[in-house]
Amino acid sequence: MPPAGGGADLSGGLDSSAAVVLAADAGPVHAVTYTDGYTSAEDMAFASRVAEHTGITHTVDIGADEQLPFSFPAGQPTGAEPVLEAAMFAMDTSYLHPVRGLPLHLTGHGGDIVLDASSSCWVRLLQDGRRREAHRQVVAFARLRNTAPGPYWKALKQAADLGRAGSLERAAEALERGPVRPQTAVTGWSWCRLGAAASWLTGYGRHRRSPAAAGRTRPAAGAGGRVRPVGRPALGGRLGPRLGPLRPRARHPAGVSVPGQPGRPRRLRRPGPARRGLVAYKPLLRESVPELPDWLTSRRSKGSFTAQRIAGLARHRDRLDGLIVSSPLVGGGLIDPAAVRSALTQAARGQCATVIADLHQMLVTCWWLSGQTTELEAAC
Template sequence: MEREWMAGGSAAVDGVAIDGFGDVRRAPITRVQAVADGPLALAVVGDCPVTEQELKLALAAVRAGRLVELTRWPGSYWVVASEGRQRFVCGDLAGTRAVYYTLRGEEGVAWATEARLLGRPLVPDLPWLAARLSVGEHHWPHRSPYEGIRLVPGGFGLLLAPGAPPQLIDISGITPVDELREGADRFGQVLNEAVQHRVRAAGRAVGADLSGGLDSSAAVVLAAGAGTVHAVTYTDGYTSGEDMAFASRVTEHTGIAHTVDMGADEQLPFSFPAGQPTGAEPVLEAAMYAMDASYMHPVRGLPLHLTGHGGDIVLDASSSCWVRLLQDGRRREAHRQVVAFARLRNTAPGPYWKALKQAAELGRSGSLERAADALERGPVTPEAAVAGWSWCRLGAGASWLTGYGRHQVAALLRHASGDRQTELADEFDQWAALRSVGASARGWAPYGHSLGIRPVYPYLDNTVVRAAFAVAALARRGLVAYKPLLRAALPELPDWLTSRRSKGSFTAQRIAGLAHHQGRLDELTASSPLVHDGLIDPAAVRPALAQAARGQSATLIADLHQMIVTCWWLSDQRAALEAAC
């Protein structure tokens, strides 16, 4: 498997220098294309079909400081550019290609694509991890799980100049379109390219996830039009029969090879088998490693593995789009859509509407201040979570904080409320969601490496994200049609697929996994550094775990999942620190 790390500045790593960048090191077998002309230099590292001639022409953009232009090629990659005095480095919009950096006093700034390459101890930032568990990570897109190490947020690049502090440069580059139809044509074109150029370049059979959902199914259909595909599907006694039926129908439609893996108790979530790699950050997928190892085995060693990861973010939108309507003064339209949405789901629109109005009235900064006030006043109960979209939700995770933990998280929220982030609800939410799925994709990299899988995420390519986000969130939020952008963009997809409205879930598997491993998970939580440092109260987590394991509260599952993988990840980090000492 390839390794695509880079490090620059004063980061001390072994490796091969990139042409034109004498102080930037890369892994020996990293894919890199670089050009230089005097003081101008440009390198693209990763999965990108850019040609040498295109790179040479792009040197003019480097000279003129038109940095967004360096991120508009297909694929998934890092960019490093220099015009002699300044250095620019960035990953992708989703953050699957991370860039970490740290200040080193007179030595300047060190940056790297993996935190471990920065040459400093990796000490977990426990208050931030507690905040991440209780109110979400999207309030601090620039923070990493480690003390003293910052992360360049997805949608930004890092500009470095001698004697100047590091500067974050916006590279989002979204050009809005007027209507869905106009944006759909462009989206269909770039999604086709994102899938098919990789399949053609592989030159032989490629692997693909096929859950039966719209996102993975669409990717498989597009891939089958460009080459040979071997799809794999996981199923067990808890899996939706509808998912399996759609997966089977997709394979019949495309004629591809398809392997279905029937899981057992050994593949239930939260088993954390011996030898499972840990990774640089806690990710939800860590709990599913046994399942991944089982169903992906037939496609081990293939040149790439397509996934539908990220499709929900680019193809759909949350109810934050109705908050945006309220922010724009379109109250009547917002109310009409909320009522229609509630009726389709046979729920009362009142609580939903109230929550959305409150989100619009408070805004991002006001919502964070309000959440901080609530944490400082005293314990938070899980029932405090509201229906509908919220800038900052205090749910089950917040109820597990100690008094000390609540004050730590409140302080972080107050600091974040003053950060410069958009106050437009739909824009804030889509970027937060995109960075979250990007983090899970990069976090899965060590698991894929250990399984012999090279995952690719076509829905997270810059070209695909830009084409999707150019379409207003409100237009992507279908009331009658599910994911209307996909249907409009790819009319060649079969109607029986794009007309599907349901979506599969692993909730039943997670409940079974919690029940199967409850004793071990309780011990894992109780022994966590989060408990040792007085941030989390294990006596508050224990009944929630027991309740979820009995299947009595599905609303607890997401917070428990995050808590468990964080505690498991921290146990390995603690062992690594102790070994280093």
């Protein structure tokens, strides 16, 4: 941590809270928290407790409807490729303002990838024949989240049986057959699923997409055997109309290193098997950084941004509808605008939250493409 200190996101979730607690031991931290009428009150309570526990400077930004997602304000930079964070530009600009001059900024983005590998681990247990151990942990995991373990277990067994190559092969065949029906959200870990975006493809779009998908998957299928999960591939990876990698990006390039002995990086230990159910939302975090306060690592819940995104879709629906209709994806005959607009209408009414992630990708892509088209026309 530089002498001037650094800024940090503090949403109140486990990842950002852990980063702030650890960074506070290394130097001055100015943490910023965004909240509005749609974000989690429990997250806000945890953020306040972390700030009090560490004695850091803490600024809370109370957002208004102008900061809701999907506003895409005039003058917002498009960048070299579409990224999911573009939909949050107004919110980021508002709450990050107090720390804009600091030399570095810490964020908990990406923490789930490192600290929540349980689902892919269970697929590995199943492929290794350790069925009873996997089932015991899956049941504990599902009950902790107040969900039925049956559908979750079924999805994991299917992922273990098919493997990566088999799952991608099945997705490619579905695209080729078409039309693709919207699928419900996957309740368990999956190598790949055809999300709602695949159902928005026209017949022409499916034929344009399916050879590419088949070309990527079939060589993998020919390798033989089952590919075991390593780390945690993206949950519910989607095959749909995407231009460029639509991956979430950290708002700032700086990371955080975990304090330890000089020259000896901390080793993350694998969590042991569940005993009478899981005791924490992220047991790997609890075991790998034991100095974190117990009241934090024993948290059994996670805030949701679904209500905020629904509100943003509802507020900006007319403009978003225009982005879809004028998109080169529609102009090129790849996407059925009526299908996307129907999904947008349902999501904005709160009738179908499962398509929000697919809409997020689609809307960012349409907005980004509109910017590229404007720049191209200006250049001509």
